[in-house]
Amino acid sequence: MPEEGLALHHIGVRFGGLTALDDVSLRVPAGRVVGVIGPNGAGKTTLFNVVCGIVAPVSGSLTLDGRALRPRPHRLAGLGIARTLQGIGLFAGLTVLENVMAGAGRLARSGFASALFGLPGSDRDERQLRNWAYEVLDGLGIAGHAGAVPGTLPFAVQKRVGLARALAARPRLLLLDEPAGGLAADDVDELAALIRRLPRHATDPCAVLLVEHHMDLVMSVCDEIVVLDFGRVIATGDPAEVRDDPAVADAYLGAADAGATVDGMAP
Numbered sequence: 467m468p469e470e471g472l473a474l475h476h477i478g479v480r481f482g483g484l485t486a487l488d489d490v491s492l493r494v495p496a497g498r499v500v501g502v503i504g505p506n507g508a509g510k511t512t513l514f515n516v517v518c519g520i521v522a523p524v525s526g527s528l529t530l531d532g533r534a535l536r537p538r539p540h541r542l543a544g545l546g547i548a549r550t551l552q553g554i555g556l557f558a559g560l561t562v563l564e565n566v567m568a569g570a571g572r573l574a575r576s577g578f579a580s581a582l583f584g585l586p587g588s589d590r591d592e593r594q595l596r597n598w599a600y601e602v603l604d605g606l607g608i609a610g611h612a613g614a615v616p617g618t619l620p621f622a623v624q625k626r627v628g629l630a631r632a633l634a635a636r637p638r639l640l641l642l643d644e645p646a647g648g649l650a651a652d653d654v655d656e657l658a659a660l661i662r663r664l665p666r667h668a669t670d671p672c673a674v675l676l677v678e679h680h681m682d683l684v685m686s687v688c689d690e691i692v693v694l695d696f697g698r699v700i701a702t703g704d705p706a707e708v709r710d711d712p713a714v715a716d717a718y719l720g721a722a723d724a725g726a727t728v729d730g731m732a733p
């Protein structure tokens with residue numbers, strides 16, 4: 467199994483006088499799910515935004531599969547990166563299938579589709595993209611909704627369509643931003659099962675980076691967890707290691723003492 471995936475090397479981010487990320491290094495190997503957690507204001511969103519190219523670091527570098535990565539928000543697909551949004555972000559006027567094709571369509575525009583399917587003609591490309599989009603929906607258990615307009619579907623299904631759209635681009639790196647946001651407990655359990663299968667869902671294993679407040683989800687789906695506090699990595703390990711780490715408990719307790727939300731991690 468390939469190991470390289472995403473790596474952040476000594477990333478620093480400043481907003482004026484505030485250091486939002488300080489010497490942050492982490493790896494998200496291909497085929498693995500890595501979660502980033504931490505108390506409110508720890509730097510999770512900033513880290514996510516660095517990987518998406520929305521925030522530019524003042525120091526450090528990124529690599530994807532060993533190559534220098536300089537992400538720009540409008541050209542993530544061409545770099546093999548897909549992300550889901552905190553909201554749903556689907557095209558309201560398109561069907562579920564068309565939305566997912568739009569995700570896969572970025573492949574076509576970036577020239578991957580012909581290479582992927584070995585097909586010359588645009589009609590055949592479109593047919594293959596349609597089949598591929600359907601296959602992705604099927605893999606996520608929502609092919610039965612292919613012809614529906616997203617707004618008519620339950621919120622949890624719409625979130626799943628957003629995930630299908632990201633996966634349809636066959637990313638090497640999948641970024642999940644608060645995927646459990648707004649979901650009921652049963653839906654979170656189903657999502658957890660789905661995320662655990664994600665890295666292997668793609669033809670080539672992709673690296674999955676998850677930023678999520680829902681602690682049970684993080685603990686149940688991540689191979690590795692990186693804990694941030696005040697912009698620094700204070701712990702890295704598998705879920706059990708992180709749960710038992712006194713520095714992590716201290717960080718969340720400190721945040722609780724300061725009146726911040728502890729994100730479900732019981733002190």
Ligand SMILES: Nc1ncnc2c1ncn2[C@@H]1O[C@H](COP(=O)(O)OP(=O)(O)OP(=O)(O)O)[C@@H](O)[C@H]1O
Pocket residue numbers: 481484485486504505506507508509510511512513
């Ligand atoms: N655009 C910005 N300008 C100035 N300060 C910012 C900006 N974005 C974030 N910050 C600050 O950087 C720090 C890290 O914020 P960030 O949103 O990354 O934390 P977080 O861990 O995602 O928090 P939360 O759990 O509340 O979403 C905070 O102190 C925040 O106030």
